[in-house]
Amino acid sequence: MRVPFSYLERQFASSSIPGSPGYTDAMLEDIRAFVQTGDFTLGAKLEEFEERFAETLGVAHAVGVNSGTDALILSLRALSVGHGDEVITSAETFIATAGAIVAVGARPVFVDVRDDFLLDPEQVARAITVRTKAIIPVWFTGAAPAMDALIAIARAHELPIVEDSCCAIGASFHGQRAGSFGVTGTFSLHPLKNVNVWGDAGMITTQDRVLARQLRLLRNHGLVSRDEVACFGVNSRLDTLQALLGLRMLADVEDITARRIACALRLDAAFRDIPQLTVPPRDPHARAVFHLYMVRAEDRDALLAHCNACGVEAKVHYPIPLPYQACARSLGYHRGDFPKTERDCDSIITFPCHQHLSDGEIDTMIDVVRSFYLGGTASRRVAGRTRSLHEAHVAVQQS
Ligand SMILES: *Cc1c(COP(=O)(O)O)cnc(C)c1O
Numbered sequence: 001m002r003v004p005f006s007y008l009e010r011q012f013a014s015s016s017i018p019g020s021p022g023y024t025d026a027m028l029e030d031i032r033a034f035v036q037t038g039d040f041t042l043g044a045k046l047e048e049f050e051e052r053f054a055e056t057l058g059v060a061h062a063v064g065v066n067s068g069t070d071a072l073i074l075s076l077r078a079l080s081v082g083h084g085d086e087v088i089t090s091a092e093t094f095i096a097t098a099g100a101i102v103a104v105g106a107r108p109v110f111v112d113v114r115d116d117f118l119l120d121p122e123q124v125a126r127a128i129t130v131r132t133k134a135i136i137p138v139w140f141t142g143a144a145p146a147m148d149a150l151i152a153i154a155r156a157h158e159l160p161i162v163e164d165s166c167c168a169i170g171a172s173f174h175g176q177r178a179g180s181f182g183v184t185g186t187f188s189l190h191p192l193k194n195v196n197v198w199g200d201a202g203m204i205t206t207q208d209r210v211l212a213r214q215l216r217l218l219r220n221h222g223l224v225s226r227d228e229v230a231c232f233g234v235n236s237r238l239d240t241l242q243a244l245l246g247l248r249m250l251a252d253v254e255d256i257t258a259r260r261i262a263c264a265l266r267l268d269a270a271f272r273d274i275p276q277l278t279v280p281p282r283d284p285h286a287r288a289v290f291h292l293y294m295v296r297a298e299d300r301d302a303l304l305a306h307c308n309a310c311g312v313e314a315k316v317h318y319p320i321p322l323p324y325q326a327c328a329r330s331l332g333y334h335r336g337d338f339p340k341t342e343r344d345c346d347s348i349i350t351f352p353c354h355q356h357l358s359d360g361e362i363d364t365m366i367d368v369v370r371s372f373y374l375g376g377t378a379s380r381r382v383a384g385r386t387r388s389l390h391e392a393h394v395a396v397q398q399s
Pocket residue numbers: 067068069070093094096097138139140164166167187188189190200201202
């Protein structure tokens with residue numbers, strides 16, 4: 001049996017698994033009607049998508065841009081972060097976070113993580129200098145960083161927070177949604193994010209009307225009208241065609257999220273019983289949305305090979321610490337600077353965990369992992385021991 005990491009095949013299949021909507025037919029109908037309007041650039045459907053996005057996330061404004069990376073870059077530009085400035089962020093993140101900082105001419109200052117793969121606030125406080133211009137906490141894996149502590153530090157130093165909530169749509173911390181804490185929040189709608197479109201797209205969220213207006217200028221050449229340019233900007237518009245698809249996907253964000261959480265709960269319960277695996281601490285006051293389901297594993301590389309040989313498409317996010325990548329050499333970091341990130345890169349494994357996995361596939365995945373550590377016979381499941389996906393899903397919806 002193959003347990004796929006990517007859910008796209010199933011999402012795009014018209015006849016998807018029972019209980020999961022198939023999108024393709026409805027979307028193709030939408031596109032057919034839309035193309036006849038010719039409303040491709042900053043069209044009415046984009047406005048509708050932005051409004052719905054802001055509403056769904058409980059923020060005042062959402063500005064559609066070309067990608068999550070551009071959402072970060074334009075946020076930093078709107079805050080006038082540039083040459084000679086420092087921006088503090090997590091050593092354990094996707095390259096785009098650091099790339100965005102470099103793209104505006106600033107220097108990424110990396111800080112190590114806690115046991116939950118998320119930025120350590122105490123180390124953030126120690127990394128602040130006179131050149132620090134912003135802090136970018138990352139909702140890595142779709143889990144909540146310590147936003148209370150980070151906001152207290154930012155306030156004390158009068159620094160803005162830009163949230164890299166690119167992979168955390170629907171996540172929250174003490175009931176407050178990702179993307180609503182910082183001066184801006186940033187989101188990606190890349191095909192592999194929890195809510196996706198059929199290509200690249202991103203969104204910036206903000207509570208600040210003036211900033212929202214500035215961001216709308218920056219994403220469209222600074223044009224205030226057809227003939228007048230208020231500031232230098234770029235072309236980073238969210239395609240109206242993608243917005244059309246985003247509207248349909250966004251309507252399912254709660255269902256997608258609940259299914260992912262249900263899947264993660266089952267994996268957590270099973271993996272906590274395997275001594276060679278370490279499930280990271282889960283903050284009971286936060287809602288993680290499991291863009292990535294990651295645990296630490298002994299003998300990781302052999303487990304990864306075993307899983308892949310058995311059809312379980314596990315992966316590693318990511319094997320090389322970002323500060324030690326070739327692109328970051330000039331920043332002058334050395335092995336030993338980020339012990340937790342290094343340990344994670346050597347031991348983390350990411351398992352498939354998404355809205356299109358069946359009970360049987362999750363059971364298979366658990367069996368494959370058990371059989372690696374405990375041998376063939378121990379891998380047989382004890383009947384009735386794990387909650388079914390449906391039961392877990394219902395429990396999540398009721399919680
Ligand atoms: C996906 C992602 C991004 C970048 O988003 P794109 O839309 O691919 O540009 C940035 N940061 C994090 C944490 C991400 O997961």
